[in-house]
Amino acid sequence: MTFKPENWKVEFKPEKIETLAPGELKQVEALITPYNEALVGDYSVAVEIQGEKSSKLLNFGRLLKPRLRGSGLALGLLS
Numbered sequence: 177m178t179f180k181p182e183n184w185k186v187e188f189k190p191e192k193i194e195t196l197a198p199g200e201l202k203q204v205e206a207l208i209t210p211y212n213e214a215l216v217g218d219y220s221v222a223v224e225i226q227g228e229k230s231s232k233l234l235n236f237g238r239l240l241k242p243r244l245r246g247s248g249l250a251l252g253l254l255s
Contacts, residue, residue: 179222183211186221196227208236216240
């Protein structure tokens with residue numbers, strides 16, 4: 177994890193990929209849980225993917241807005 181807002185939780189499933197052949201694709205799920213007292217607004221999460229010979233930085237924009245019904249927050253992905 178390169179960057180996440182304070183008190184947010186980020187989990188990856190699987191946590192690590194041991195090997196990846198050239199041209200091979202594997203899916204990784206990122207579970208991003210905002211802090212329960214986070215204010216409405218725009219947030220970002222940055223993830224760096226590192227390999228033996230290369231790396232890539234991915235930035236994900238997050239929009240946190242109030243739900244229309246009930247209590248709590250809705251989280252939308254703006255990548």
